[in-house]
Amino acid sequence: MAEKTMTEIQEEIIEEFGIFDDWLDKYNYLIDLSKSLPIIDAKFKTPEFLIEGCQSSVWLKTEMVDGKVVFTADSDAIITKGIIALLVRVMSHRQPEEILDTDLYFIDRIGLKENLSPTRSNGLVSMIRQMKLYALAYQAKSKQK
Amino acid sequence: MALDINKIRNDFPILKQMVHNRPLVYFDNAATTQKPVKVIESMDRIYRETNSNIHRGVHHLSDLTTRHFEEARETIRKFINARHDHEIIFTPGTTAGINLVAFSFGEKYVRQGDEIIISAIEHHSNIVPWQMLCERKGAKLKIIPINDHGELLMDQYEMLFSSETRLVALTHVANSIGTINPVKKMIETAHRHEVPVLIDGAQAVQHGRVDVQDLDADFYIFSGHKMYGPTGIGVLYGKEAILDELPPYQTGGEMVDQVSFEKTTFNRLPFKFEAGTPNYIGGIGLAAAADYLQETGLDEIAAREKDLLEYGNKRLAEIGGLHLFGEAGNKISIMSFILDDIHPYDAGMIIDKYGIAVRTGNHCAQPFMERFGIRGTIRASLVFYNTHQEIDLLCEAVEKVKQMFN
Numbered sequence: 001m002a003e004k005t006m007t008e009i010q011e012e013i014i015e016e017f018g019i020f021d022d023w024l025d026k027y028n029y030l031i032d033l034s035k036s037l038p039i040i041d042a043k044f045k046t047p048e049f050l051i052e053g054c055q056s057s058v059w060l061k062t063e064m065v066d067g068k069v070v071f072t073a074d075s076d077a078i079i080t081k082g083i084i085a086l087l088v089r090v091m092s093h094r095q096p097e098e099i100l101d102t103d104l105y106f107i108d109r110i111g112l113k114e115n116l117s118p119t120r121s122n123g124l125v126s127m128i129r130q131m132k133l134y135a136l137a138y139q140a141k142s143k144q145k
Numbered sequence: 146m147a148l149d150i151n152k153i154r155n156d157f158p159i160l161k162q163m164v165h166n167r168p169l170v171y172f173d174n175a176a177t178t179q180k181p182v183k184v185i186e187s188m189d190r191i192y193r194e195t196n197s198n199i200h201r202g203v204h205h206l207s208d209l210t211t212r213h214f215e216e217a218r219e220t221i222r223k224f225i226n227a228r229h230d231h232e233i234i235f236t237p238g239t240t241a242g243i244n245l246v247a248f249s250f251g252e253k254y255v256r257q258g259d260e261i262i263i264s265a266i267e268h269h270s271n272i273v274p275w276q277m278l279c280e281r282k283g284a285k286l287k288i289i290p291i292n293d294h295g296e297l298l299m300d301q302y303e304m305l306f307s308s309e310t311r312l313v314a315l316t317h318v319a320n321s322i323g324t325i326n327p328v329k330k331m332i333e334t335a336h337r338h339e340v341p342v343l344i345d346g347a348q349a350v351q352h353g354r355v356d357v358q359d360l361d362a363d364f365y366i367f368s369g370h371k372m373y374g375p376t377g378i379g380v381l382y383g384k385e386a387i388l389d390e391l392p393p394y395q396t397g398g399e400m401v402d403q404v405s406f407e408k409t410t411f412n413r414l415p416f417k418f419e420a421g422t423p424n425y426i427g428g429i430g431l432a433a434a435a436d437y438l439q440e441t442g443l444d445e446i447a448a449r450e451k452d453l454l455e456y457g458n459k460r461l462a463e464i465g466g467l468h469l470f471g472e473a474g475n476k477i478s479i480m481s482f483i484l485d486d487i488h489p490y491d492a493g494m495i496i497d498k499y500g501i502a503v504r505t506g507n508h509c510a511q512p513f514m515e516r517f518g519i520r521g522t523i524r525a526s527l528v529f530y531n532t533h534q535e536i537d538l539l540c541e542a543v544e545k546v547k548q549m550f551n
Binding site: 023024027028031055056076077078079080115122 | 165488489490491493494495498505506520521549550
């Protein structure tokens with residue numbers, strides 16, 4: 001079976017969230033998801049990996065494994081962590097090109113856009129930017145070879 | 146006489162709306178307050194009927210608007226009982242006012258090795274301008290410490306004075322936890338050491354009577370938008386004798402007397418400090434807000450807010466795992482709290498779903514948060530248009546938060 005594309009995974013998530021009719025179920029699901037996220041090793045929870053938001057903090061670790069970008073991330077806030085779990089599911093283990101070329105639209109579509117608004121300042125917007133920058137850096141590096 | 150809460154809530158059109166299908170509960174008043182119809186209409190009227198730039202034209206509309214603006218100055222003078230109109234400088238807000246003094250006072254009086262005293266519960270806007278000034282001049286900041294209730298330590302305060310102390314810059318009411326500082330006594334202490342005092346009144350003027358002559362404050366600074374007035378307007382009160390001595394901050398039109406390419410002389414107070422076209426519509430709106438507060442009665446407002454604080458403290462204390470910060474004996478109706486093992490951001494997101502507006506985070510007071518070893522709190526700041534029922538709704542939302550995250 002061919003691997004799913006980022007767009008296909010986004011559609012999957014949108015379908016999953018489609019069964020929730022109120023915010024409470026949605027947020028409870030995010031809380032569950034937050035528990036599923038592989039916890040970032042404490043030794044990586046250092047300023048080097050920290051993306052500071054005014055409201056919550058995010059740690060992001062990036063590696064290149066077999067030509068694919070692998071993201072591990074964590075947050076001190078549960079809701080932020082739940083959304084990170086979704087982002088990792090969509091964006092991790094991808095070739096840099098796909099990360100750079102794919103439009104990220106699922107957060108908006110599952111009704112969690114408010115979590116990306118600048119006033120929330122929870123580190124998520126910076127994290128997505130950072131993920132794409134890493135992908136760009138890896139892409140540039142592989143072209144040099 | 147107790148306030149008629151139904152009438153008061155009717156004065157604020159924004160309070161009638163639904164948020165996330167629930168009636169809005171607005172508990173973010175320390176960030177900004179809502180506006181009564183009287184304020185909204187006062188500004189609308191100017192735009193519709195008399196708008197013209199002030200102090201510049203001889204034409205009819207300019208004359209009318211200038212008069213309204215200068216009447217607004219007089220209204221503000223009365224509101225804080227300043228001696229003269231020209232001691233009232235309109236600024237864009239508290240931050241701008243503090244920066245003005247940090248620059249102009251700093252240029253005139255602060256030299257290398259001098260000292261400025263501030264407190265441990267200041268808003269960033271009453272920390273950073275002094276830090277920058279100290280950096281420019283090679284001066285030093287000294288900090289009045291607090292106790293676990295969030296009250297300033299008076300004996301330590303007295304000990305901070307030296308022959309190098311040039312200014313005390315102090316908040317009247319702490320934005321993060323609501324402590325009301327004994328500013329009158331603290332000004333007296335500073336004056337005994339012949340040091341002038343700047344008071345940040347941004348969280349004070351809307352909660353009770355302020356009399357700058359009685360306090361004997363040298364500078365008293367506040368914002369319009371936190372006292373039911375418009376954004377982008379604020380007031381710097383300064384004693385005439387001091388303001389007269391200070392050099393101007395920003396320069397341009399209106400603040401000058403004679404300009405030639407060789408030399409410029411400056412206009413008299415208050416215009417010396419109001420470069421460019423001032424926010425005259427904001428000033429007129431602010432005066433309407435001051436009128437509204439006077440008509441409603443600042444003593445009645447203070448009494449109602451005290452009752453809300455007592456009820457809120459009592460209800461929140463009943464919730465297990467909830468810790469209130471800032472239990473000063475004398476404080477305004479701000480309740481700042483954390484929940485065991487729950488991040489303020491998570492709590493804030495759920496509380497928002499209940500249609501309740503609270504602030505989460507460090508409230509622009511990071512040094513304060515560090516003092517208590519916390520990253521942030523959930524802050525409910527209540528004013529006289531809030532109700533007991535709204536506090537009950539907050540408690541319900543907090544219980545839900547606990548259930549979801551524990």
